[in-house]
Structure formats: structure tokens, C-alpha cells
Amino acid sequence: MLILGGTAEARELAGELVARGVRVVSSLAGRVARPRLPEGEVRVGGFGGVDGLARWLAEHDTGAVVDATHPFAERIGANAAEATRRAGVPLLRLARPGWQPEPGDVWHWVDDLGDAAARLPALGRRVFLTSGRQGLAAFAGLDALWFLIRCVDPPGPPLPRAHEILLDRGPYTVDSERSLLRDHRIEVLVTKDSGGTHTDAKLRAARELGLPVVVVRRPPRPEAETVGTVGEAVEWVLNR
Ligand SMILES: NC(=O)c1ccc[n+]([C@@H]2O[C@H](COP(=O)([O-])OP(=O)(O)OC[C@H]3O[C@@H](n4cnc5c(N)ncnc54)[C@H](OP(=O)(O)O)[C@@H]3O)[C@@H](O)[C@H]2O)c1
Structure with a gap:
């Protein structure tokens, strides 16, 4: 079994399968300095x-x-679909469902980080960027805005002129996210539609404070048999 990983679900799946005696190799891209x-x-x-x-x-x-x-890891997803087809190896995609807005949410859906940057000046001056360290160049020209940038490892240039970097990784609580938004007087939040419960506390905190959220839509993925939970993926593997 090969698990293409880099997510909490991939780790959980590996643990469940190892516990059931399945021989598992997990693959990581190697982007993060000290991965879990x-x-x-x-x-x-x-x-x-x-x-x-x-x-x-x-x-x-x-x-x-x-x-x-x-x-949002587009390339490896496309590679997995094509390589498994060529090699004649069955492929399952484990994809957590995307986030859905709830009453009280003020969400602005965009297609990519460039669109997100274009929306920001009309939404607020103090921005909480939680989209990860890749693609931050999209915000580099926004000199009139201030950014709190949260990511796991330090991002490289180009970055927006006025910013503070916060190195951290989830899971987060609504209380800590609310404090963070208040302490930094955040006016707008930017996130990818990552889905799951690991990092959704910021959305609940933004809802409570009435803050707008710019949400980047997921990129398209190639057709593949897909499940949304680790339990379903375990079943799929055990039934092979
Ligand atoms: N993009 C995000 O927002 C995000 C957020 C959280 C975690 N991650 C995790 O971080 C990793 C990299 O994300 P990305 O967006 O940079 O990926 P990507 O753009 O889809 O992939 C770029 C290249 O990185 C290598 N790669 C990616 N994932 C790999 C894996 N699990 N094992 C081995 N090689 C891998 C592949 O190189 P080769 O072509 O040489 O095989 C791939 O072509 C992924 O594993 C993903 O699960 C990504």
C-alpha cells in the first residue's frame, strides 16, 4: 500500500492500516522541515x-x-491518477469534504490567490493570511495593507511589505483564534477551502466577530474513486 500523504488524514490512515497488519509506505513531499x-x-x-x-x-x-x-496539492494528484493508470494499480482518493458557509458567515469565494489579493483592499486593511507559505507573492504588491501570515515554516520572498510572520501548525481552538483576531485587530481573513476540523476554528471565530473571509476554491482534480473519511478508506483497502 502506498499512501500519498502530507495531511492529518493520511497519518491517521497509516496508523489504522498498520494496526491491522497492512504493510504501508507513506510518502511525503519533504516540504516541511520537521513533519509529523x-x-x-x-x-x-x-x-x-x-x-x-x-x-x-x-x-x-x-x-x-x-x-x-x-x-490543493494539484500536481501530485494528477500524477497519481496517470501513474496508477499506466501501472494498472487501483487508486482511491481520500478527500475531506470542503467547508460550507453557515448563517452569519460573510464569505467571498475566489478561484485563486491572485483573485483573493484583488478582493482584499475593498474588504479590510488588516489581513490574516492562512493560505500557507506557497503563493504569497500574489499579495506582495499590496503596500497599503498589513498582513499577519501564519504558516508552518518561514515563507520566502517576495512578501507584502508590512507583515508579521507567525510560525504555527494546527489544530487550533476557537478561543485562541478569537484572541488572535482581536489582538491583531484583524479585519479580513484569507483561507483555502482546505476542509476538515484541524483548522476550521478560525472560521467560527471570524463568524462570531462578523469578519469577512476570502475563501479560495479547490482546484479541479482528475476523476478517481473518492471517499471522504479515513474509515471508508480503511474499508476500501481491507476489501482489496
Ligand atoms: N498545497 C497545500 O496547500 C498543502 C497544504 C497542506 C499539506 N500539503 C502537502 O504538502 C505536499 C506538497 O504539496 P504541494 O502543493 O507542493 O504539492 P504539488 O504541487 O501537488 O506537488 C509538487 C511535486 O511535489 C512532489 N510531491 C507532492 N506531494 C508528494 C508526496 N506526498 N510524496 C512525494 N512527492 C510529493 C511531487 O514531485 P514529483 O513530481 O517529483 O513526484 C509533485 O509533482 C503534499 O504532499 C500535500 O499533501 C499541501
Whole structure:
């Protein structure tokens, strides 16, 4: 079993399968300096595109692949679909459902970080950016705004001129997110539609405070059999 990971669900799935005696290799991209490691075997680093992944699957006599990568990890998702098709290995996608607005939410849906940046000046001057450290160049020209940028590892340039970096990783609580928004006098929040409960406390805190949220839509993924929970993925693997 190969699990393409980098998410809490991928770690959880590896733990569940190892506990049931399944031989699991989890694959991480190697982006984060000190990743939380799953149980079972772990390999780190890219495969070398579709060809490299297809080769890896054949060389390791892989029985099945679960793509449990983050909904915004576009390239590895596309590579997994193509490489498993070529290698004749079954593929399951484990994708947590996206977030849905609730009464009281003021959400602005956008297609990408560039669109998010274009919306900001009309929504507020003090921005909480929680979209991760990739793609922050989209906000670099917004000199009239101030940004609180939260990510796991330090982001590289270009960054917006006025900013503070907060290195942290979830899960977060509504109380701590509310305090953070208040202490930094945040007026607007930017997030990807990551889904799940690990990082949704900021949305509830923003709702309570009546703050607008710019939500980046998920990019399209290739067609694949898909489940939304770790339990369903465990069933799929055990029934193979
Ligand atoms: N994008 C996000 O917002 C986000 C958020 C949280 C966690 N993550 C996790 O961080 C990782 C990288 O995300 P990304 O958006 O940079 O990915 P990406 O753009 O889809 O992938 C870029 C390249 O990184 C390598 N790669 C990505 N995930 C890999 C994995 N699990 N194992 C081995 N190689 C992997 C592949 O290299 P080769 O072509 O050489 O194989 C891939 O072509 C993913 O595993 C994802 O689950 C991403």
C-alpha cells in the first residue's frame, strides 16, 4: 500500500492500516522541515513526475495507492491518477469534504490567490493570511495593507511589505483564534477551502466577530474513486 500523504488524514490512515497488519509506505513531499511522521514505513521526496511514480509502483510491487494529499496539492494528484493508470494499480482518493458557509458567515469565494489579493483592499486593511507559505507573492504588491501570515515554516520572498510572520501548525481552538483576531485587530481573513476540523476554528471565530473571509476554491482534480473519511478508506483497502 502506498499512501500519498502530507495531511492529518493520511497519518491517521497509516496508523489504522498498520494496526491491522497492512504493510504501508507513506510518502511525503519533504516540504516541511520537521513533519509529523505517520506509523509504518515513510519515504520522503518527489518521485520524479509521472514516469518516476509509475516506476516506483512497479519496482515496489504496490497493491494499491491512496492519494490522501491535500486538496490543493494539484500536481501530485494528477500524477497519481496517470501513474496508477499506466501501472494498472487501483487508486482511491481520500478527500475531506470542503467547508460550507453557515448563517452569519460573510464569505467571498475566489478561484485563486491572485483573485483573493484583488478582493482584499475593498474588504479590510488588516489581513490574516492562512493560505500557507506557497503563493504569497500574489499579495506582495499590496503596500497599503498589513498582513499577519501564519504558516508552518518561514515563507520566502517576495512578501507584502508590512507583515508579521507567525510560525504555527494546527489544530487550533476557537478561543485562541478569537484572541488572535482581536489582538491583531484583524479585519479580513484569507483561507483555502482546505476542509476538515484541524483548522476550521478560525472560521467560527471570524463568524462570531462578523469578519469577512476570502475563501479560495479547490482546484479541479482528475476523476478517481473518492471517499471522504479515513474509515471508508480503511474499508476500501481491507476489501482489496
Ligand atoms: N498545497 C497545500 O496547500 C498543502 C497544504 C497542506 C499539506 N500539503 C502537502 O504538502 C505536499 C506538497 O504539496 P504541494 O502543493 O507542493 O504539492 P504539488 O504541487 O501537488 O506537488 C509538487 C511535486 O511535489 C512532489 N510531491 C507532492 N506531494 C508528494 C508526496 N506526498 N510524496 C512525494 N512527492 C510529493 C511531487 O514531485 P514529483 O513530481 O517529483 O513526484 C509533485 O509533482 C503534499 O504532499 C500535500 O499533501 C499541501
